[in-house]
Amino acid sequence: MDMNYKETARSSDFDCDTDSPVLAYAGDNPFLSAKCAVCIERNPLLHCSDLLKGLQMWFVVFYVFNLQYPPNIAATPEFMQRLLFKIRPERGSKRSSNTKGGPNNKVVQLCTKLKDFEEMWVV
Structure with missing residues (x-):
């Protein structure tokens, strides 16, 4: 990267x-x-x-x-895509085609936890 x-x-x-x-x-x-x-x-x-x-x-x-994200760092650009740039397709990913077609589960879980954490601080 x-x-x-x-x-x-x-x-x-x-x-x-x-x-x-x-x-x-x-x-x-x-x-x-x-x-x-x-x-x-x-x-x-x-x-x-x-x-x-x-x-x-x-x-x-x-x-x-x-282009597809390089397999060894695919979670990093997917995190940027979903959290920073707000591009959140329900299906598909720019990860390598030899992975399952959906979003990276760890990235989705992290984004959800960050959103939940952020909501705790909303007045």
């Missing part, structure tokens, strides 16, 4: 070693990085100046190019 490079690197210098979309950033701390890029098929294509914009662009790439 992410790769880091030396702080002096330019975002055009990022060389990503995977075909799956990756968020690359310069420096040791992604939260303080002023340079980010979303790499697609090993090429840095989308450049941005902070981590939040980079995460948004990384997520949107999966929808624009109709």
